[in-house]
Structure formats: C-alpha cells, structure tokens
Amino acid sequence: MLLNISRTFCALLIMLFSTALFAAEKNYIVTAPDGVRIAVQESGNPGGLPIIFIHGLLGSHLNWEKQLNDPQLQRFRLITFDLRGHGLSDKPQQAQAYSDGKRWAEDLRAVIEQSHARNPLLVGWSLGGAVMTNYLAAFGDQQISGAIYVDGVVELTPELIPAHDKVYRDMVSEDLKTHLDGEKAFLQLCFYQQPDRITFERLLANAAMAGWPMQRAVMSMIIPLAQGLKHVRVPLLFIYGEHDALINPAASLNRAKQMNPAIQTRIYRHSGHAPFIEESARFNHDLAAFAAAL
Numbered sequence: 001m002l003l004n005i006s007r008t009f010c011a012l013l014i015m016l017f018s019t020a021l022f023a024a025e026k027n028y029i030v031t032a033p034d035g036v037r038i039a040v041q042e043s044g045n046p047g048g049l050p051i052i053f054i055h056g057l058l059g060s061h062l063n064w065e066k067q068l069n070d071p072q073l074q075r076f077r078l079i080t081f082d083l084r085g086h087g088l089s090d091k092p093q094q095a096q097a098y099s100d101g102k103r104w105a106e107d108l109r110a111v112i113e114q115s116h117a118r119n120p121l122l123v124g125w126s127l128g129g130a131v132m133t134n135y136l137a138a139f140g141d142q143q144i145s146g147a148i149y150v151d152g153v154v155e156l157t158p159e160l161i162p163a164h165d166k167v168y169r170d171m172v173s174e175d176l177k178t179h180l181d182g183e184k185a186f187l188q189l190c191f192y193q194q195p196d197r198i199t200f201e202r203l204l205a206n207a208a209m210a211g212w213p214m215q216r217a218v219m220s221m222i223i224p225l226a227q228g229l230k231h232v233r234v235p236l237l238f239i240y241g242e243h244d245a246l247i248n249p250a251a252s253l254n255r256a257k258q259m260n261p262a263i264q265t266r267i268y269r270h271s272g273h274a275p276f277i278e279e280s281a282r283f284n285h286d287l288a289a290f291a292a293a294l
Contacts (some may be wrong), residue, residue, distance in 0.1 A: 027039070030159075032084070034101070036103075049077065049145070050076070050077040050079055051078055058183060058203075059087075060206045061080035070284045073288055076291055087209060091213070097214075099220045099221055109135065114158060120145065124207065129150070132228075133222075133224065135228075136140075146235040146291075149236070154223070162257060167182055171215055187204065191274055192270065229263075235290070237266065237290055238265045241268050242267050243271065246272075
C-alpha cells in the first residue's frame with residue numbers, strides 16, 4: 001500500500017514538474033515603435049535571470065537551440081526573438097527600416113519592456129552585436145545587467161570585416177539561383193567546424209526566409225561604437241572564434257577595448273564565426289558562469 005502511494009506521489013511530482021516546464025514555453029508578439037511586429041519565444045525558469053539572445057544575419061531564434069536545450073541553462077529565463085526582416089517577424093520593404101540602427105535598438109527595447117524582463121543579460125551574435133551597441137548608444141545600460149558579444153560586429157569597416165565581395169554581391173542578387181548560392185556560401189563561411197547536415201539545412205531555411213530588402217540595406221547601418229561602449233558600466237564579455245572568416249577577431253577586440261578597456265575577452269581556438277554552435281559545451285559553461293556572477 002505504501003509503495004503504491006509512494007509511486008503515485010512521485011508520478012504526481014513528475015507531472016507537476018513537467019507542466020511547470022511546459023508552462024514556461026511560450027510564443028508572443030511585441031510591437032516596435034514603427035509598428036514592426038517582433039516574434040518572441042520564451043523557455044526555462046520564468047523566475048530566473050532573463051537572458052535575451054539576439055541572432056545574426058540570416059538567422060532566427062532557432063540558432064540558439066544548443067543553448068535552449070542545455071540543462072545547465074534551464075535555471076535562467078531564456079528569451080529569444082527574430083530580428084526584423086528575419087524568421088517569423090515582420091519584413092518591411094523600406095530600406096530605412098534596416099539602415100537606421102536605432103530601429104533595431106528600439107526592437108530590442110520593445111522586447112525587454114514588453115516581456116517585463118528585469119535587468120536581462122544580453123547575448124548577441126554577429127549582427128546581434130551591432131544591435132546591442134545601437135541599443136546601448138540609444139538607451140544606455142540602466143535596464144540590463146550585462147552583455148556578451150559573440151563574434152559581434154564592432155564596426156562595418158574594411159579593417160574589421162574581411163572582404164568577401166563575391167559572396168556579399170551574390171547574396172543581394174535579383175537572380176534567384178545566384179542569391180541562394182550566395183546565402184549558402186555565406187553560411188559556410190560562418191564555420192571552422194562545419195555543422196551536421198540537419199543543422200546546416202535548417203540554417204539554409206532560415207536564410208531563405210530573410211527579407212531581401214533587409215540584406216541590401218543592413219550593410220549601411222551605422223554602429224555608434226563610442227556612444228555605445230564608452231560609458232558602459234555593466235560587465236561586458238567579448239567571445240570570438242580564432243578562425244572567424246567573416247570578422248577579424250584581433251582587430252575587433254582591439255577596437256572595442258579602445259572604447260572600453262574593462263571588456264573581458266575570450267578566444268575559442270576551435271571555432272570560426274559561430275562558437276556557440278561549434279564549441280557549444282564550452283560556450284554554455286561560460287555563459288552560465290557569467291550569468292551566475294551577475
């Protein structure tokens with residue numbers, strides 16, 4: 001009799017625990033000041049420190065699956081969203097919707113405020129780094145607890161961005177075959193350790209969903225580095241893959257540290273442009289430790 005009661009109690013605990021986890025997973029829309037609707041997703045512990053993940057060019061919230069599925073990160077409130085022009089978010093046709101960096105900053109602010117994320121940690125990959133810098137320049141660091149730049153775009157200058165003229169030209173071609181081949185070449189450049197076939201196919205699908213007007217306009221975005229980084233007082237961590245083919249890690253770190261010498265830095269020796277995928281175990285450990293320290 002006692003054994004049956006014990007089994008029933010354990011089953012009930014498991015059911016309640018599973019229900020709590022399921023309840024934490026949700027999808028909703030927030031609206032930016034210019035009316036663009038941004039798709040947001042949540043999982044993890046609703047009462048934990050919020051971590052907001054910001055994906056890169058041609059991506060979506062699916063880029064962060066290795067983080068969202070890691071048990072050591074489940075104690076945090078995990079928030080992802082699709083940038084404008086990407087994934088399930090709106091894709092305006094006007095170039096100004098993408099070339100004005102403050103629009104991207106306002107999207108991030110809308111996610112923070114409308115999700116009621118209190119003092120979140122920001123994690124931005126590639127283009128996501130430029131979004132965070134624009135946010136910091138426009139709104140300061142009062143509403144966040146820290147930021148992690150993951151192979152973040154510091155500035156769009158030849159010194160920091162290696163030349164891949166054909167790839168970038170093909171990506172915005174009006175010829176569909178050329179355009180798709182350019183997207184594939186860009187994604188291959190993201191990795192030193194190429195991902196498995198299923199992951200790469202999903203990345204290609206993400207890229208196919210990205211708006212063409214966005215791809216044509218985003219490279220003219222202004223990144224206000226001095227205004228964004230110089231007066232930041234919350235902890236900043238810059239992570240780069242040593243073999244990044246899309247961003248010059250050493251030059252980018254030097255430029256960022258000119259603005260803010262307090263920046264913490266890490267180089268991942270076995271990664272290219274996407275260490276959170278290529279060395280996900282190490283990245284997740286570093287993310288959990290950084291977040292816990294806050």
